[in-house]
Structure formats: C-alpha cells, structure tokens
Amino acid sequence: MAISHSQLDDGIVRSMSVAAVFHDFAGKISSLDFHRTEDLLVTASADDSIRLYNTTTATLSKMTYHKKHGADKVCFTHHPSSLLCSSRNKLESDESLWYLSMYDNRCLRYFKGHKDRIISLCMSPVNDSFMSGSLDHTVRIWDLRVNACQGILHLRGRPAVAFDQQGLVFAVAMEGGAIKLFDSRSYDKGPFDTFLVGGDTAEVCDIKFSNDGKSMLLTTTNNHIYVLDAYAGDKKCGFSLEPSPHLTTEAAFTPDGQYVLSGSGDGTLHAWNINMRNEVACWNSYIGPVTCLKWAPRRALFAAASDVLTFWIPNNQP
Template identity: 50%
Template sequence: MLPMELTDEVLKSMEVGMAFRDYNGRISSMDFHRAASYLVTASDDESIRLYDVQNGMCLKTINSKKYGVDLVCFTDHPTTVIYSSKNGWDESLRHLSLNDNKYLRYFKGHHDRVVSLSLCPRKEFFVSGSLDRTVLLWDQRTEKSQGLLRVQGRPAVSYDDQGMVFAIAYGGCIRMFDARKYEKGPFDIFSVGGDMSDANVLKFSNDSRLMLLTTSDGFIHVVDSFRGTLISTYNVKPVSSHATLEASFSPDGMFIVSGSGDGSVCAFSVRSGKVACWGSTDSEPPLIKWAPGSLIELEILNVKGRVWIQKTRK
C-alpha cells in the first residue's frame, strides 16, 4: 500500500472518525508518543488518560487530585510522562509511571505556573518555561535543574528534532540556543514581524527546517529555523489571557493546523495559505496535535471536554 500524499484536497476531506467523551472538564494538554501508538491527555477534572490511538481505546485513567495537572508530555518510554501541576501552591514538575501510578522524581524550581514544556527527543533532557519569567533546563535523572535562563515575558520553549538546539520565544523574537553551550546565550535571534503579544506555542517541524510560533493576538508565524526568515504569518481569532493558541505541523511540514479564539480549527498550507476551516459552537480554542508520521490522522482536538480524532474519508 502506497503512503498517502497530503494535499489541499485530502486536508479538506477530513472528518471526525472517532470521539471520546469521558471527561468532566476541559482538556488542558495532550501528547503523542514519538514511536508507540499512544496518546496522553491532561484535563481540568484532574485526570491523566492514556489512549491506544490505533485501536481507539482508553487504556488507563490516573487521578491527580492533590496536585492537579496542566501540561503533560511523554518521555521516551511510552508509559512514563512528565507533567506540571495546576493547584496554585506547588509548581513542581513530576515524573510519573502510568503503569503503577508511582512518582519517579519531582523537579522543583519554578515559582509560578509552567506554561511551556519540551522534552529532548534524543537524550533525557527537557526544558520548561514559567510565568515566573524563568526557563529551567533539566535532566530526568536528577531533581535539581541543570540551568536557568531569565526571560522578559511569558516564554514558549521547544527542542529541535535532533536535540542539539532549543529555542525560547518571548517579546516578539525567537532566541536560538546551542543545547551544549546555552550559558553563553543565544547564538541567533529571529524577529517575528513586530508581534509583541504573549508567546503561546513554539514548535519545530519534523525536519527542523521550520518553526511555528503562536501568540495571544491570534497570529501563527512560520520561520525558517536556519536563516531566521519570516516565511508567512496567518491570523485567527485572538485568545484570552488564560487560554493558549495551539498549532501543529503536519508530519511532512507542509501544512499547519491551528485552533482559534472562536473555537474553530483552521488549516494552512505553508506554501499557499488557508486551506480549510472547521467551525465550532465552543468559544474555547481547541488543542491541536498531529499524530507523528501519520498523514491520515489529522489531529486530536478538545471541545468542551471531548477528544476527537479526525481522519480522511474512505
């Protein structure tokens, strides 16, 4: 069977293929495992859920009543995650085994809500950005942070696909760091066209050639990660100060799907602009993730505590 090529027409043909409605609150975060067919979600109902996406099954639900849960990311292992709390009194990050619901390690250092979290794809490192205006660098094997960078705004952070570079966005610019020499400061700084609103989400494409940055004013900026050239900027409805504008590259890096402040989902071609838009009666911006390596499974999105899987029509 030949792999499907993603085109404008294929993207427009996508429709809801499966829905999970087993939530009692808004979904705040989700992540696909890079290798296994697993999805993990975090919800305002203080739960973490593990899904087998290929078979359409919820494998496990774990409650985090004491700490709450906000952001969640897989480690290399498909049944361990790192997540941030959402209780307002303990901003530690936690390394959790989903198999036996045991904490493997606590990472303490932030003093306000963690708003951005990115794990290194090649090593046991990760980086976190907080409203306390710090970015901390961590090694999963030790509780103390390995480095601290101070920022002048809400930070969005991301590792590239090789784990050699990480980027921090705030204040209208993306700052590029060599992961081995981060203490020397950024080796390059890219402007995103004068957009000074809060950075929300920063991501590299799978081949690390492009970056996308979303901001609270509803902008999605696409930047050449080598030259720093601003390739394109798309605009959706702005989001409120407590919300996050989520967006995701397709596996081939040629398309972007994005939420919007009016609850809709928009798709853009990096080459030619807007391709499609799916409306919603919800006013919360949906979360968007594209399954790694899959051109058929477009995205998982959150609408009032539901998870949807969109697929191409047969």
C-alpha cells in the same frame, strides 16, 4: 489502507473528518501529546485526570487522577508509559513538576525550583533532558535521572520552549516577540541567534519546530500564527484567527512540514498550505474553541480538544 503522513496533499487534508469523540471530561483539556514512536496519546485536564489513549483503536487505555497536584501540562518521555507533568495547584512543597509512571501510577521523581505556573514543557527527542518555561520568568533545563535543575535561564515575559527534532537546538520565545536560539550542548554561552517577529510584539504562547528543522511555528497571545524560516528567521507566512476570550489556541505542523492546522475563537479549525500560503480547509470543530491541537507523528491523524477530545482522520469515502 491507512494513509501515511508522507502522502499528504491538499485533497487528503481537506477530507479530514471526526473519527472518534471522547465526552467524559469534567473540565477543559489543558495539554495533549503524542508519543514519538508508539501509537499513543496522553491528555491532562482540569478535572485532575491524566488519560492515555491508543490511537490505532481509538480507545482509552488508562486513566489516573491527581487531586493533590492537579494536571496541567503533560508530555511523554521516551518510554511509552512514563510522562512528565506540571502541577495545576500551588503547593507549599514546590512539587511543580513530576515524572509519572502510568504503568503503576507512581511518581518516580519530583523536580522543584519553579516559583509560578509552568506554561511550556518539552522533552528532548534524543536524550533524557527536558525543559520547562514558567511565569516566574525562567526556563529550567532538567535531566530525568537527577532531581536538581541542570541549568536556568532568566528571561523577560512568559517563556515558551521547544527542541528541534534533532535535539541539537532549542528555542525560547519571550517578551516582545523575540525568539532566541541556543545550542543544547552549550546553552550557558547564551543564544547563538535571535529572531524578531516583525511588527508583532505580542507574546508568543507556543513554539514548535517542523520535523525537518527548516521551519518554526509561533502562536501569539493576540491570535496570530507565524511560520518562520528556522535558519534565517524570515517570515514565510502568517495567518490571523478569531479571538477567544481568556483562551489561546494551539497550532501544529503536519509531520511533512507542508501544512499548519489551528483552532480559532469561533469554534472552527483551519488548515493552510505553507508553500502556497493559502487556506486549504476550514471545518466546524464541533467542540467549540479548541484549547489543544497536535498532529500524530507517524499517521494521518490529528487530535483536537476543548472539554471534549476528538480524533480526526481522512475520510476515504468516494
């Protein structure tokens, strides 16, 4: 019987092992995302492919190539066959963001405005709005139904963005380890709170909220991971990883918010218990330093990727 994420404990997390391997990528996987309610995973990679997987059967369902734009960041919209994707290639037409139907491989809309590479992309969990953070030092707020940008924030540094699971708040991580929190409905009034990661001024390259909204997970460019209290900004715990040249790894919460997983520059994967502040597992990734890692929203399964994609599930063998 499949284990649900609500049943996770140290023993189950420790038993995670590789269940499926996909080798046929011709470049690093730059982004992956699980659908919130369907058993689906999408990847974007440097070989210009976008691939859709069924996570129940561990099979490739659909693959499309996008040579003109290149595929960099990718995330699901609410529809299981519709995606948001950012361009890897610099185009004169400024088509840096696009809304893609995987059903018929058709671009439904382009979103123009960013002047440099998009490094962070996230969809609201409750409506048709989404956000993108770019090396042009802006965060843009969009609506799937409208071509024009709905709002813009000018910031220092390389902004990483994330919605909380209720879609009421979004966070922007920026220069100097500062995290600014905005009300999604009135972001134009400015942030209602600012947190600082004490003692670490490295730029935050990724930010995530736990499902219960109580914690935030930050990954920095100098290979540190922090878990913050999402209400007060206090640091709950922090972990250090082996550096990897020219590569920043991705960390992820488990759906119950009790564990954090991350890759490391030495090709290992690590899991920590947030409440106990201790490492509960360390595995060989088998695929070298991991570029992308996420835990499935509704199942005891996580995906880790480099130029190979792996699915991990609990090993139920006695």
